[in-house]
Amino acid sequence: MLTLDDTDRAILRALSQDATLSAGALGRQLGLSQPATWRRIKALTESGALAGRRLILDHAALGFGVTVFLGITLATKGRVSLEDFERAVSAIPEVQTVQHVLGHYDYRLRVVARDLPDFERVLRRRIMTLPGVGNVDANVLLSEDRRPGPL
Known part of the structure; x- marks a missing residue:
């Protein structure tokens, strides 16, 4: 350490x-x-303590007024490699984060969209067509009080 x-x-x-x-x-x-x-x-x-510097964009100011957290459960874990799913989902520009998690879901995604119809388009045309996607659970962000900061 x-x-x-x-x-x-x-x-x-x-x-x-x-x-x-x-x-x-x-x-x-x-x-x-x-x-x-x-x-x-x-x-x-x-x-490795300092792994880079990031620019934080204001999504709302850029026209992305909706943020949705998706819980993804893969339908066929044995048939689709996790790497294939991760590579495909990471190629979607609206997907801001991809987290492989342990628990109820296999993955948790943070997705931004201009509005709800735009999010529906991203969900139907891009996310639901990914290899191995089974169940999807969505939570719409209402407000965010704290952004990641120092430990």
Whole structure:
């Protein structure tokens, strides 16, 4: 397991709030030099603790007003490989996340659409036609109060 000190945790916390911070700006914020900050960011990246930086899009502002969580149960687990299903579902642009889960469903998907008729089109024409899809359970997102952030 990776051992992090207080400075490493402060760097991760700051970058999780604003991943666009430069090493110089981050160093000034934390009282470190730019080279020392850069070396720590590099070490965190090489260790796997920092696995990349993401841009968070505002789906509603971009015209995607509906988010639906789908629980997918595969009908024929033995006939269709999980990799085939994952590859096919990952190719659908409206599918934002694909999670292989243990429990009632085999997969959990986060799907965005412009509106409910658009979601119905994606569901009928793209998701229900995927290899091995059996049962599908949908939950429409009403609101979201917290986005993923620092641990």
